[in-house]
Amino acid sequence: MSIKKALEILNLFNLETRELTVTQISNLLHIPQSSVYRYIRILKENRYVFETERNSYKIGFKLLELGNLARIDNEIISIANPIMKQLTDETKETSVLVIHSGLNAVCLEDVTSSHHLIKVSSVSGKVIPLFAGASSKAILAYMGSETINKLYKHGFIKKFTPHTIVDKEELIKEMKKVRENGYAVSDSELDEGVYTYAVPIFSSGNIFGSLSLAGPKERIIRNNKEELIEKIKNAVNEIEKNL
Numbered sequence: 001m002s003i004k005k006a007l008e009i010l011n012l013f014n015l016e017t018r019e020l021t022v023t024q025i026s027n028l029l030h031i032p033q034s035s036v037y038r039y040i041r042i043l044k045e046n047r048y049v050f051e052t053e054r055n056s057y058k059i060g061f062k063l064l065e066l067g068n069l070a071r072i073d074n075e076i077i078s079i080a081n082p083i084m085k086q087l088t089d090e091t092k093e094t095s096v097l098v099i100h101s102g103l104n105a106v107c108l109e110d111v112t113s114s115h116h117l118i119k120v121s122s123v124s125g126k127v128i129p130l131f132a133g134a135s136s137k138a139i140l141a142y143m144g145s146e147t148i149n150k151l152y153k154h155g156f157i158k159k160f161t162p163h164t165i166v167d168k169e170e171l172i173k174e175m176k177k178v179r180e181n182g183y184a185v186s187d188s189e190l191d192e193g194v195y196t197y198a199v200p201i202f203s204s205g206n207i208f209g210s211l212s213l214a215g216p217k218e219r220i221i222r223n224n225k226e227e228l229i230e231k232i233k234n235a236v237n238e239i240e241k242n243l
Helices: 003-010 022-029 033-045 061-091 134-140 145-153 168-181 225-241
Strands: 049-051 057-059 094-101 104-111 127-129 184-187 194-203 206-216
Touching: 003 022, 003 033, 022 033, 033 049, 061 094, 061 104, 061 206, 061 225, 094 134, 094 194, 104 134, 127 134, 134 168, 134 184, 134 194, 134 206, 145 168, 194 225, 206 225
Parallel strands: none
Antiparallel strands: 049 057, 094 104, 094 206, 104 127, 184 194, 194 206
């Protein structure tokens, strides 16, 4: 199936064109009806379109689900951004908001300090591993052993630096430590030379994401660890109030 053609079919739908027949799609895209039927069948199977009683097609509920996800992500960013800016202003370090997505994590937002610029993997929109780095470990620790098993089963585990935890038993112990402490720590696990503290974010009692502070190791460890973690926890509390 051509992904491009499937997207072209979906793009035919808009506020003025809510319903299309195979013949109409064929004429609009200048492709044979037999091809349209093939694309429509796959889109229908995956709930991107549904067939009406008039043998025409409308946008399916899968796109509604994806649209809701995008809306929720945008709402979360609007809630978290001012809180993250304040955290970065107070600490002069980069703050990062991460959520989990399947067996990966996604950076929704990052606020870099104008005082101390640092290059980190966790930048807005980037997919990052769910097992490496404080931001991800603060999430994975609350997702259960089955998620860890799946990460190993499907080949997600690999080294990004010499400090990345790849041994299963060691990772399980690290997750227990995160739960006991209520925060995660990373020392060059994902980015060499970057030291990070991360605190989990919960919504309705379930793990939702994490908020972290990242900076060069030599600078971060000069600060009071308890004070930095407390500042992150206070920011997380403010975010959770609005989720």
